[in-house]
Amino acid sequence: xxxxxxxxxxxxxxxxxxxxxxxxxxxxxxEERYWEPEPDFLRRNPAGKxxxxxxxxxxxxxxxxxxxxxxxxxxxPMLMPQTPEARYEVRRLCAWFDDKFYNEVASKLLMERVYxxxxxLGYPDSRNVKDGLKAIKVHIDYMHDxxxxxxxxxxxxxxxxxxxxxxxxxxxxxxxxxxWNRSATVKxxxxxxxxxxxxxxxxxxxxxxxxxxxxxxxxxx
Amino acid sequence: xxxxxxxxxxxxxxxxxxxxxxxxxxxxxxEERYWEPEPDFLRRNPAGKxxxxxxxxxxxxxxxxxxxxxxxxxxxPMLMPQTPEARYEVRRLCAWFDDKFYNEVASKLLMERVYxxxxxLGYPDSRNVKDGLKAIKVHIDYMHDxxxxxxxxxxxxxxxxxxxxxxxxxxxxxxxxxxWNRSATVKxxxxxxxxxxxxxxxxxxxxxxxxxxxxxxxxxx
Numbered sequence: 001x002x003x004x005x006x007x008x009x010x011x012x013x014x015x016x017x018x019x020x021x022x023x024x025x026x027x028x029x030x031e032e033r034y035w036e037p038e039p040d041f042l043r044r045n046p047a048g049k050x051x052x053x054x055x056x057x058x059x060x061x062x063x064x065x066x067x068x069x070x071x072x073x074x075x076x077p078m079l080m081p082q083t084p085e086a087r088y089e090v091r092r093l094c095a096w097f098d099d100k101f102y103n104e105v106a107s108k109l110l111m112e113r114v115y116x117x118x119x120x121l122g123y124p125d126s127r128n129v130k131d132g133l134k135a136i137k138v139h140i141d142y143m144h145d146x147x148x149x150x151x152x153x154x155x156x157x158x159x160x161x162x163x164x165x166x167x168x169x170x171x172x173x174x175x176x177x178x179x180w181n182r183s184a185t186v187k188x189x190x191x192x193x194x195x196x197x198x199x200x201x202x203x204x205x206x207x208x209x210x211x212x213x214x215x216x217x218x219x220x221x
Numbered sequence: 222x223x224x225x226x227x228x229x230x231x232x233x234x235x236x237x238x239x240x241x242x243x244x245x246x247x248x249x250x251x252e253e254r255y256w257e258p259e260p261d262f263l264r265r266n267p268a269g270k271x272x273x274x275x276x277x278x279x280x281x282x283x284x285x286x287x288x289x290x291x292x293x294x295x296x297x298p299m300l301m302p303q304t305p306e307a308r309y310e311v312r313r314l315c316a317w318f319d320d321k322f323y324n325e326v327a328s329k330l331l332m333e334r335v336y337x338x339x340x341x342l343g344y345p346d347s348r349n350v351k352d353g354l355k356a357i358k359v360h361i362d363y364m365h366d367x368x369x370x371x372x373x374x375x376x377x378x379x380x381x382x383x384x385x386x387x388x389x390x391x392x393x394x395x396x397x398x399x400x401w402n403r404s405a406t407v408k409x410x411x412x413x414x415x416x417x418x419x420x421x422x423x424x425x426x427x428x429x430x431x432x433x434x435x436x437x438x439x440x441x442x
Contacts, residue, residue, distance in 0.1 A: 064310035091286035
């Protein structure tokens with residue numbers, strides 16, 4: 001059995017979980033206590049990060065490299081389009097969410113509202129929270145612009161880019177930090193992807209001591 | 222003519238320049254004054270970053286997505302291996318250098334020693350410089366371990382991963398921050414990639430008011 005070492009609200013872990021589930025690849029989930037780095041963990045991944053996937057006797061890290069590998073060896077259903085230009089757009093958007101959205105929004109809000117508590121680092125830094133909540137508006141508007149022109153984020157088919165975006169949004173939705181009223185278009189897109197069977201495991205996540213928002217697991221939010 | 226908006230010492234710009242040059246694709250280089258964000262620049266790339274490549278009437282951003290596109294449409298010489306597993310290793314290492322090496326080493330040293338000066342932000346923060354110089358040792362040791370087992374970083378052929386690593390190292394070599402005595406294996410690898418014609422344009426770079434280190438353009442360093 002393949003095994004994924006993960007942290008429940010980590011956007012990168014969720015991206016890999018969603019892609020594996022979409023392709024109906026079963027895995028055993030093992031929660032990593034990232035705030036207590038152990039020699040075992042660092043041996044699994046010299047980069048010291050999650051996710052780490054044990055896959056057919058190999059130990060894999062870096063979520064985007066993992067997703068591209070899963071896509072190449074399990075192309076059904078296809079999450080990468082056929083032309084180099086369309087694949088470029090998928091990769092550009094994956095980088096957008098993994099890098100820009102993560103640094104400007106997700107890492108700030110998750111760090112202040114979740115990890116600080118888990119790691120016993122004291123009260124949230126309200127400046128980071130404010131910056132994250134301001135930046136998420138710009139990103140939702142950007143998604144709105146894309147989705148006004150396309151059925152899915154990178155084009156007319158669902159791709160890795162949709163999972164790269166849905167993953168951090170789902171983590172932020174857990175802590176009530178997504179204003180779904182800002183764009184009906186973005187909300188419709190999220191409702192569409194959230195109702196996929198691949199989302200079930202993520203919607204069942206429970207962080208100890210931190211209940212999810214009311215709409216989190218609700219498909220009709 | 223294709224056009225690349227860039228910053229000379231930016232590792233991500235250098236990665237794209239090296240890959241284009243390796244494939245003998247001519248481009249016009251336009252230096253971006255990143256410290257004076259202008260509407261034109263932000264219109265070229267909503268992410269507000271370099272590199273931005275004007276490519277056959279499209280405006281492309283995100284260095285890794287750009288490199289994969291260039292590779293797919295110009296596969297000669299081939300910088301991605303043939304099997305999904307080998308491609309995974311290339312992508313993992315590209316992410317390693319673009320993300321981990323950049324955040325722990327390159328961004329710290331370049332910010333403190335170059336950008337601060339260019340942007341008029343005062344004296345270097347010696348803590349960041351110290352952290353960067355400490356971290357680069359760990360990365361050189363990691364590269365040493367890989368190169369003891371392989372001819373190139375990701376395997377026995379030269380790939381995108383070698384350019385993803387050589388790009389930030391070349392920027393740091395400009396400011397004398399690479400201790401080539403630490404590993405003869407890593408030094409040999411760098412001498413090999415540095416002597417490729419693709420490197421010529423980068424070795425001719427001159428940052429105003431900041432002369433390169435003595436060994437920077439020397440192929441026999």
